[in-house]
Amino acid sequence: MSAERIAVCPGSFDPVTLGHEDIIRRSFRFADRVIVAVAYSATQVKSGMFSVEERVEMIRDTFADEPRVQPMAFQGLLVDFAKSQGATIIVRGLRAVSDFEYEFQMALMNRKLWEAMETVFLAPDLEHSYLSSSLVRQIASLGGDVTPFVSPAVLRRLTERFGAR
Ligand code: PNS
DSSP, X not given: OOOOOEEEEEEOOTTXXXXXXXXXXXXXXXXXXXXXXXXXXXXXXXXXXXXXXXXXXXXXXXXXXXXXXEEEEEOSOHHHHHHHHTOOEXXXXXXXXXXXXXXXHHXXXXXXXXXXXXXXXXXXXGGGTTOOHHHHHHHHHTTOOOTTTSOHHXXXXXXXXXXXX
């Protein structure tokens, strides 16, 4: 009998996009359960469009079909949260070389903080490699169509916020 492999996929998720969804679903190639961890606190998350509760709800609705996804909010150090949940794997998506420097620094620092903490970088579907929450926020707030970039659950929230096109 082997132990459950628990991964944590941390981020701001303001809001969760199809790019995040793609990375999270790919994680089941090596994880049994994925905690999608929404970081909050004044120092960790740039002041956001959606509240932390709304972000968690949008993740829950997006993955309504996937019981192995567990959305949670966390405060403080990611390694402390991961440890408290029994997760030793961090999953992060790498869209482009420009993401690498920051991600590499965080991966090394997290392992320094807790030697059991390993970071796995996943390449997204090419279709999602240009996608980011900040662009989705900007396009939606300016009346653009974000249907190709977010789940129906997130689209509903954005439409409530900004109205239909
Ligand atoms: O989606 P983002 O904004 O790129 O996610 C960044 C996040 C939340 C993964 C990062 O800021 C983080 O891990 N914050 C928790 C605080 C922490 O542990 N900081 C030390 C990281 S080495």
